[in-house]
Amino acid sequence: MEAFQLLSRGGLKFDKNRFKKDVELFNGKSKAESKKQLSNEDSELPAELDFFKYAQGGPSKRKERSTNAEGPAGKKRKIDEEESEQDEDDQDEEDQPKLLHQRHRVTTKGNNVPEHADTFEQMRDRFNLSSHLMANLSKYGYSHPTGIQSYGIPILLSSRDLAAISPTGTGKTLSYLLPVMAALGAPSGSSKIDGGSGVRAVVLAPTRELAQQIHNECLKLAEGRKWRIVLFSKATANTLKDKAARDKVDIIISTPLRLVASIQSGSLELNNVRHLILDEADRMLDSEFHDQVQEIVAACTRADIQKAVFSATLPANAEKIAMEMLSDPVRVVVGLKDTPLPLIAQSLTYVADDASKLPSLLTYFAQPYNPPVLVFTSTQPRASSLAEELVLNNIPNVDCLHAGMTKKEREDAISRMRKGESWVMVSTEVMARGMDFKGVREVVNYDFPTSVQSYIHRIGRTGRAGREGKAVTFFTDEDGPYLKSIANVLLQSGSPVPEWILKLPKPSKMKRRQMGKVKRAEMVNPARKIGKNDALKKKEMIEGSKRRKAKGQSKREAEEEDSDS
DNA sequence: AAAAAAC
Numbered sequence: 197m198e199a200f201q202l203l204s205r206g207g208l209k210f211d212k213n214r215f216k217k218d219v220e221l222f223n224g225k226s227k228a229e230s231k232k233q234l235s236n237e238d239s240e241l242p243a244e245l246d247f248f249k250y251a252q253g254g255p256s257k258r259k260e261r262s263t264n265a266e267g268p269a270g271k272k273r274k275i276d277e278e279e280s281e282q283d284e285d286d287q288d289e290e291d292q293p294k295l296l297h298q299r300h301r302v303t304t305k306g307n308n309v310p311e312h313a314d315t316f317e318q319m320r321d322r323f324n325l326s327s328h329l330m331a332n333l334s335k336y337g338y339s340h341p342t343g344i345q346s347y348g349i350p351i352l353l354s355s356r357d358l359a360a361i362s363p364t365g366t367g368k369t370l371s372y373l374l375p376v377m378a379a380l381g382a383p384s385g386s387s388k389i390d391g392g393s394g395v396r397a398v399v400l401a402p403t404r405e406l407a408q409q410i411h412n413e414c415l416k417l418a419e420g421r422k423w424r425i426v427l428f429s430k431a432t433a434n435t436l437k438d439k440a441a442r443d444k445v446d447i448i449i450s451t452p453l454r455l456v457a458s459i460q461s462g463s464l465e466l467n468n469v470r471h472l473i474l475d476e477a478d479r480m481l482d483s484e485f486h487d488q489v490q491e492i493v494a495a496c497t498r499a500d501i502q503k504a505v506f507s508a509t510l511p512a513n514a515e516k517i518a519m520e521m522l523s524d525p526v527r528v529v530v531g532l533k534d535t536p537l538p539l540i541a542q543s544l545t546y547v548a549d550d551a552s553k554l555p556s557l558l559t560y561f562a563q564p565y566n567p568p569v570l571v572f573t574s575t576q577p578r579a580s581s582l583a584e585e586l587v588l589n590n591i592p593n594v595d596c597l598h599a600g601m602t603k604k605e606r607e608d609a610i611s612r613m614r615k616g617e618s619w620v621m622v623s624t625e626v627m628a629r630g631m632d633f634k635g636v637r638e639v640v641n642y643d644f645p646t647s648v649q650s651y652i653h654r655i656g657r658t659g660r661a662g663r664e665g666k667a668v669t670f671f672t673d674e675d676g677p678y679l680k681s682i683a684n685v686l687l688q689s690g691s692p693v694p695e696w697i698l699k700l701p702k703p704s705k706m707k708r709r710q711m712g713k714v715k716r717a718e719m720v721n722p723a724r725k726i727g728k729n730d731a732l733k734k735k736e737m738i739e740g741s742k743r744r745k746a747k748g749q750s751k752r753e754a755e756e757e758d759s760d761s
Numbered sequence: 762a763a764a765a766a767a768c
Contacts, residue, residue, distance in 0.1 A: 403766065430768080453767040484766070574764065599766055625765045646763055678762085 300343050300363070306526035310354040312347040315340065323353040325378050328420045333374075336416050342367040343530040349374055357522040358504040359477070359515070362530035363537050364656025365632070368506045369413050372399070372473045376447065379471065383422045384446045393443040394468035398496070400452055400489065402479045404429075404603070405610055406630040410475065411449045423447065433458050452480065452488035459495050466495040470502060476629045477505035478514035478649060486517070493521060508656060509534050509649040535688045536652050540659035542667045542691035544683065549672050553642060554585055556670060561591050566637040566666075567619035570657050574643035576600040576624055582642060583622040593619035599626045628654045634661060641669035644678065651682050676700075 302312070313319045316333055319341075333339075341349065344362035351358050352375035362368055376397045384396060399414075401407045411427040418425055426432050428450030436442045442464065448455070458464035472493065474480045480489050493503075505518045510533070519525060536542070547556045557571070573579045576598040583596035595618040597609040612618045613633055621627070622642075628650060636658045645651040651669070658665025671679055680700045683693045 451767055457768060479766090488767075576765080628765090646765095650764095 300366075300531035302343050302347050303529045304347060304526060306356075307524055309526050310350045310356065313341070313350050314346055319349055319353070322350065323378060325374075329374065329377055329417065332417050332419050335419070338370060342371075344368055344528065345371050345374075347528045347530075348372070351526045351528065352376075352502070352504060353378060355502055357502060357525040359510070359518050359522060359525050359527045360504065360506045360530075361510050361528065361533055362506075362508065363535070364508045364653060365537070365660030366530060367661070368475070368508075369410055369632075370417075372475070372504055372506060373410075373414055373417055376471045376473070377417050377421075377423075380421075380423060380446055384424065384444050392468040392498075394465055395442070395445050395448050396468055397447040397471040397473075398455070398466065398469050398492070399447070399449045399473045399475060400455070400480055400492065401449065401475045402451065402485065402629060403599075403626050404451060405597075405606065405626065406475065407449050407451055408607075408610070409630065409632060414447060414449065425449070428454050428458075430454070433463065437463055452485055452492060456488045456491050459491065466492065467497045469496040470498060470500065472496055472501060472503045474503075474505045474518075475507075477507040477518055478510050479507070479629060480505075481514045481517045490521075509652050511649065532688065534648060534652060534685075536655055536685065537659045537665075538690040539663070540655055540665040540667050540689070540691075542655060542669070542686045542689065544669050544671055544679070544686065544693065544697065547670045547672055549674075553670055553672070554582070557582075557586075557640065557642060558589055558591075560640065560668070561586075561589075561620070567593070568613065568616070568633065568636055569620050569638040569640060570627065570633075570636050570654075571620060571622045571640045571642050572628065572645070572654050573622060573624060574646070578643065579622050579624050586620060586622065591620055593617060595621045597621060597623040597627060599624070625650065625654075627657065631657060632660060633657065634663070636660070637663075637665055639665070639667040641667070644669065644671050644675040645682070646678075648681055648685055651685060 313322065316325075316330065316338065319325055320330055342362075343366060344360055345367050348358060348360050348362075348368075348371040352372065360368065360371060362371075376399075380396065384393065399407075399410055401410055408427055411425065414425050423446040424444050425447045426436070426445050426449070428448050433454070436445065436458075455464070459466065474489065479485065503522050505522070507514075510518065519527075531537075545556065547553050571582065573582055579596055579598045580600075583594050586594045595609050595612055597606060597613075599606075601609070609618070609621070613621055616635060630653075639655050639658050641651070641654060645654055655665070655667035655669075658667060669682065671682075679697060683697045683700075686693050687698070
């Protein structure tokens with residue numbers, strides 16, 4: 197466990213020169229590294245390592261090596277065109293990354309939907325935004341609002357409840373933070389505040405890392421103001437033991453359970469909360485978080501509270517719960533619901549079984565890749581051991597992050613990632629949602645995601661803020677039952693899918709259970725292993741599907757299955 | 762369907 201952390205070179209400054217030195221080091225050292233050198237296009241730095249430009253938001257100079265033989269470019273472009281047709285064409289073409297946001301169609305639903313605003317200046321004029329806020333926006337590079345920002349911000353500034361669905365990396369955080377800031381006025385505890393004392397805004401997020409990231413954003417926007425913005429943790433909860441200290445807090449950002457603990461111990465009141473935001477709303481409303489969140493909602497007793505939920509995905513059941521907790525809500529959907537960005541080039545890779553995954557990943561890293569790469573596994577032990585394996589195989593700058601690690605270890609891993617010191621980050625679902633590492637260009641699903649939502653959020657760690665990204669998903673024989681639903685997501689967002697996968701019908705619930713049993717039977721008798729090569733596998737899967745069809749699963753049944761979540 | 766995450 198410590199081994200790979202030692203190797204990950206924590207603490208060093210990240211600059212181009214050091215990078216170059218490392219590259220030179222690799223030159224004389226390992227075969228895998230020198231292979232990477234082969235793709236060097238400019239003399240200065242191997243092209244695949246030159247993500248500095250990318251990290252700064254510039255266009256990628258090496259257009260489409262990443263899509264390999266399958267080349268989805270044609271399909272991708274088609275979708276872009278379709279979307280731009282439906283949107284306003286009055287943008288100038290220079291501002292490439294920003295423009296991409298505007299290309300998505302935006303649909304709104306609700307009573308008297310407040311009109312959207314095309315610029316932050318329009319928002320300022322309509323809603324009297326402070327010069328502080330405007331200055332901080334431009335200071336941190338928010339020059340032009342994204343789709344969700346130009347629709348969501350006016351809605352929230354009009355004191356309406358909001359359910360916002362917008363793809364990963366399209367600026368949802370600012371969409372809810374800006375209106376909260378605009379509404380705050382004087383800091384809590386000052387005599388100018390009307391209508392009660394205490395915390396006035398609460399933002400809930402599913403992981404510590406995400407809460408921390410939101411907190412950072414919040415601090416940027418609040419620069420120059422005296423608001424108290426608290427990232428809620430055990431430590432900060434303790435500093436708020438006496439009511440006088442609590443009454444000076446303006447905004448709390450927290451994970452649900454931490455907040456519930458404080459409410460129950462009587463050390464926190466939410467009776468003055470005027471804004472409650474659920475980020476990653478579908479996650480916050482799933483069975484594990486639902487009761488905690490409802491308890492927090494119940495503790496917010498002000499009648500005029502404004503509530504808003506945000507996510508890139510919102511399955512029907514979660515949307516129903518969300519809509520029930522909102523009053524007279526406006527619903528905004530940017531792009532196609534539950535569809536990733538077309539600028540993420542996605543592909544599926546068959547790896548017969550679990551034992552074949554590591555060799556496949558090593559092959560992946562033996563070819564040119566763009567660090568940092570985010571690798572997702574299904575469990576914490578698998579994340580740890582995979583990270584160790586990669587270190588043992590001389591993959592440089594490997595890091596690991598899962599919720600089984602200590603708070604400090606997690607914070608250190610995040611900070612290495614932010615500094616660009618991690619080239620490969622192996623992690624679990626904890627990193628799947630919300631985390632914004634602008635430099636991430638490649639995501640590898642080492643273990644198959646357990647839901648379409650998980651898939652969309654995981655691959656959404658790349659392709660952020662209008663940049664390109666690449667996502668590779670390994671699948672084994674065991675993943676067969678879920679393969680088609682993911683394949684449909686690829687198709688929807690313009691990435692190519694091998695035809696044989698599309699021919700697979702989605703098995704009914706009963707069949708899925710049966711496949712599960714077969715799976716277990718095979719594991720008992722490992723002597724009989726199938727699916728050694730891809731061709732065999734295709735045959736196997738297609739024949740399986742024919743058998744299922746023959747047994748009487750109608751096409752309509754299959755379609756019905758497709759529509760459930 | 763199923764693990765992860767939350768304290």
